[in-house]
Amino acid sequence: MAMPAGEIEALIKAALPDAQVTIEDLAGDGDHYAATVVSEAFRGRSRVQQHQLVYAALQGRMGGALHALALQTSAP
Amino acid sequence: MSNPVFDRIQSEISENAVVLYMKGTPVFPQCGFSARAVQILSHVGVPFKGVNVLEDGELREGIKSFTNWPTIPQLYVKGEFVGGCDILMEMFQNGELTALLDEKGVPHQAAA
Numbered sequence: 001m002a003m004p005a006g007e008i009e010a011l012i013k014a015a016l017p018d019a020q021v022t023i024e025d026l027a028g029d030g031d032h033y034a035a036t037v038v039s040e041a042f043r044g045r046s047r048v049q050q051h052q053l054v055y056a057a058l059q060g061r062m063g064g065a066l067h068a069l070a071l072q073t074s075a076p
Numbered sequence: 077m078s079n080p081v082f083d084r085i086q087s088e089i090s091e092n093a094v095v096l097y098m099k100g101t102p103v104f105p106q107c108g109f110s111a112r113a114v115q116i117l118s119h120v121g122v123p124f125k126g127v128n129v130l131e132d133g134e135l136r137e138g139i140k141s142f143t144n145w146p147t148i149p150q151l152y153v154k155g156e157f158v159g160g161c162d163i164l165m166e167m168f169q170n171g172e173l174t175a176l177l178d179e180k181g182v183p184h185q186a187a188a
Contacts, residue, residue: 047159047163047166048145048157048158048159048163051145051159051160051162051163052144052145055145055146060146062146062147063140063146063147064146068109068147070161070162071162072162072166
């Protein structure tokens with residue numbers, strides 16, 4: 001099971017409209033990505049909460065269709 | 077209605093200062109991210125309890141809903157969820173990990 005990078009970006013932006021998202025395909029298998037997400041929604045939240053926001057945006061695909069997503073999150 | 081898996085997790089993270097829920101064991105990690113988490117904890121020289129979620133399907137799923145965190149590994153310090161491999165790596169690189177251990181009174185030895 002795999003996911004195209006564009007779909008990941010679209011899902012994140014649907015949930016976090018102001019997000020700047022950069023995605024890197026780590027292994028070329030559609031299963032292992034690194035993503036940097038910058039959004040105002042992260043301001044004042046802990047790193048765990050920031051990552052949970054992104055996982056929620058991916059609507060349950062994290063750990064399933066998407067095996068690995070190395071996340072870097074921050075507020076602008 | 078109590079959840080036996082949650083009860084088990086709760087007691088493990090209360091009875092052990094540092095717990096790493098991982099795939100495989102600290103000696104034989106069976107996933108790159110779990111292996112990296114083990115390396116980081118070994119590097120800062122903090123003793124920890126490794127729990128192999130691959131041995132228990134219920135635990136493997138239960139841990140994810142326990143913290144609303146979809147992936148493994150998961151690190152706990154003094155009963156508190158710290159994060160997965162990314163967060164652990166970031167904290168290790170900027171010194172937050174050792175600061176957290178100090179703050180929580182968890183002894184650790186920097187690698188020689």
